Amino acid sequence: MRLDVLTIFPEYLEPLNVSLVGKARARGQLDVQVHDLRAWARDRHHTVDDTPYGGGPGMVMKTEPWGEALDTTLADGYENGAHDPVLVVPTPSGRPFTQECAVALSARPWLIFTPARYEGIDRRVMDEYATRLPVHEVSIGDYVLAGGEAAVLVVTEAVVRLLPGVLGNAESHRDDSFAPGAMADLLEGPVYTKPPEWRGREIPEVLLSGHHGRIARWRRDEALRRTSAHRPDLIERCDPSALDKKDRETLSILGWAPGPDGRFWRRPDAVEE
Numbered sequence: 726m727r728l729d730v731l732t733i734f735p736e737y738l739e740p741l742n743v744s745l746v747g748k749a750r751a752r753g754q755l756d757v758q759v760h761d762l763r764a765w766a767r768d769r770h771h772t773v774d775d776t777p778y779g780g781g782p783g784m785v786m787k788t789e790p791w792g793e794a795l796d797t798t799l800a801d802g803y804e805n806g807a808h809d810p811v812l813v814v815p816t817p818s819g820r821p822f823t824q825e826c827a828v829a830l831s832a833r834p835w836l837i838f839t840p841a842r843y844e845g846i847d848r849r850v851m852d853e854y855a856t857r858l859p860v861h862e863v864s865i866g867d868y869v870l871a872g873g874e875a876a877v878l879v880v881t882e883a884v885v886r887l888l889p890g891v892l893g894n895a896e897s898h899r900d901d902s903f904a905p906g907a908m909a910d911l912l913e914g915p916v917y918t919k920p921p922e923w924r925g926r927e928i929p930e931v932l933l934s935g936h937h938g939r940i941a942r943w944r945r946d947e948a949l950r951r952t953s954a955h956r957p958d959l960i961e962r963c964d965p966s967a968l969d970k971k972d973r974e975t976l977s978i979l980g981w982a983p984g985p986d987g988r989f990w991r992r993p994d995a996v997e998e
Contacts, residue, residue, distance in 0.1 A: 765790040775787050781844075785847055819863040911952040945975075960989055965983070
């Protein structure tokens with residue numbers, strides 16, 4: 726996979742040299758190119774922003790530097806054998822970035838990120854490039870950051886760990902929270918390692934039993950318990966066909982009941998844990 730990032734703060738992307746992403750780069754599984762947007766600013770001050778039309782606070786990133794930078798990046802990528810680029814635009818006004826989105830992006834061979842600063846990028850830039858390649862405007866949460874570079878790091882790590890050969894164990898990501906089809910889209914339950922006792926706290930006895938069926942059931946119940954407490958919306962929209970008899974029993978204990986359509990809703994008398 727090739728990954729290009731256009732930013733006015735290239736140093737912000739240094740974490741792409743460490744951990745799984747850095748190892749993937751070192752092994753040649755990932756080609757990362759970080760570009761300083763100011764290299765395409767033509768005035769002596771390397772200006773990339775201007776006041777917004779219509780008035781209002783803040784500044785807006787200009788069309789010219791972005792257009793020239795994207796044209797150059799695309800031309801360089803094609804010249805070096807890259808193909809099928811996707812423009813990924815981190816923005817609070819984008820669609821929520823989910824595991825499903827990460828899976829879809831991990832199947833693409835070339836991602837180009839455009840992290841903005843100030844009040845964002847002149848809209849004409851995205852409208853222009855949407856006529857040439859897919860544009861994904863994504864939000865990593867319902868909050869506003871000073872810029873999109875942090876979101877680039879989040880999206881990149883979520884995507885790169887899904888590439889074949891990046892994780893040491895190819896099965897590692899299959900039971901992740903939010904993984905498509907994993908645990909009926911439940912959150913992961915708690916995990917434990919050695920020692921078996923720490924500061925008077927012991928690990929659950931079932932994990933020492935060696936009984937794989939009981940362990941799997943315990944993990945499933947803990948996933949249901951955590952999801953009920955932290956993300957009840959996931960249970961509310963869960964496909965009833967993904968829940969077995971034991972799941973339904975556990976949900977009932979946790980204060981959930983099936984509605985006429987089979988989907989679960991929290992009973993008014995339910996007590997949160």
